[in-house]
């Protein structure tokens with residue numbers, strides 16, 4: 001059975017949906033963190049309402065990548081097959097070149113399903129969000145669009161959000177998933193926020209995606225649609241092209257030094273491509289030919305920050321997930337994936353304290369304790385990756401000196417002193433957040449409240465509703481792909 005048909009229909013019995021009306025969950029934001037938290041909480045039988053300030057799912061942004069650490073959760077929820085059809089990859093080749101186009105390293109990243117138990121998903125942000133939104137609605141989640149949260153009641157008994165227009169929604173727990181500029185942070189933790197305003201990292205990223213038609217007709221660059229990921233390394237800069245929508249599109253990113261004055265913090269801010277092409281003058285003509293087909297790019301300031309100090313409000317019943325608590329650098333390739341991990345983890349933590357209002361404060365504290373080290377690791381790898389890529393080639397002056405000493409064309413080949421350029425965050429793909437939470441919840445919770453006892457029935461119920469037993473299929477996925485004789489490189 002190929003990955004596109006796994007998990008469809010046979011992973012979840014609807015009678016498991018019996019509502020546990022004891023726990024009312026209000027979620028703020030319909031990004032990946034918010035929608036995933038809604039699905040995970042609804043699967044546990046909680047009553048879920050999501051508030052989103054926009055009038056619909058935002059068409060802004062381009063591509064988003066989910067690693068195996070996130071896609072295995074989508075399979076458990078029964079939506080992995082659908083997402084795979086829209087933009088799946090089992091692996092393939094990654095080629096690294098210098099800015100002139102000379103290959104410096106080629107990596108066969110192998111079959112992700114064999115290696116990590118689930119595929120990579122690389123597709124359009126709006127398409128994937130649409131699938132998650134549909135799934136949430138099918139699970140009975142109430143999604144309230146055009147419902148901006150303008151105020152929070154940080155009560156230790158019954159927290160609430162107030163919508164623009166004055167309506168108040170009360171809950172047992174509020175999950176804030178309002179993104180990197182998190183208006184909730186200013187409302188809930190204004191003093192802490194002042195000390196830690198978003199600080200630009202000194203880099204910005206241009207990014208965009210287009211469908212394949214125009215590129216297919218251009219012989220200079222049509223080969224970029226062959227399913228290979230390509231990265232060009234320049235001085236303190238890099239550009240990448242990624243296959244998208246199963247070979248029907250191409251996305252690019254170009255990350256470079258920026259004093260913070262040109263790029264925006266708003267994902268809707270599009271710029272004509274001409275300005276970027278000017279900056280890239282002298283780079284590989286293949287790359288420039290491909291980029292000339294993109295009409296515009298988003299130009300986004302990269303924020304590089306440690307996870308926030310406050311993950312939970314003073315009242316103990318409002319907590320943060322996703323970018324609102326831990327922005328990721330693009331070179332981590334984990335912003336979306338860590339949002340999914342947060343969402344799966346928080347729903348389990350709430351269920352493992354019995355899915356009851358009185359268990360919420362302990363559930364949230366334990367969630368933070370379980371997640372913080374993992375987030376730090378993902379953020380650190382993203383930073384290290386950028387440093388590795390940006391410092392791989394010496395600065396231009398040093399290169400000129402070196403070239404005048406030697407005409408050896410292998411100068412840039414990775415030697416024993418040069419680490420591989422292959423993405424470091426593949427190391428995060430084997431992690432199974434749901435198994436980790438199930439295994440360690442009691443230990444972490446008892447460190448906070450020594451009297452806590454995890455009931456076997458709570459644990460069994462939570463695991464069953466999250467469909468954690470699906471892991472037993474891991475081996476058979478890989479087997480079935482081999483049986484069907486599919487080659488890794490065939491899939492974009």
Ligand SMILES: Cc1cc2nc3c(=O)[nH]c(=O)nc-3n(C[C@H](O)[C@H](O)[C@H](O)COP(=O)(O)OP(=O)(O)OC[C@H]3O[C@@H](n4cnc5c(N)ncnc54)[C@H](O)[C@@H]3O)c2cc1C
Pocket residue numbers: 028029030031032033034051052053054058060061062063064065125147148149150177178179180183184207267268321322323324335336339
């Ligand atoms: C418009 C947009 C485009 C993006 N494009 C890309 C991209 O191309 N590539 C990429 O890798 N990443 C992109 N990202 C970021 C990426 O989606 C996130 O890093 C990651 O998925 C984590 O998501 P999140 O749910 O934590 O936050 P976000 O995706 O930022 O979602 C936050 C949500 O909260 C809503 N919200 C904010 N304040 C309120 C409020 N007061 N009341 C109600 N709702 C509120 C926002 O409208 C938004 O829908 C984009 C984000 C946005 C918002």
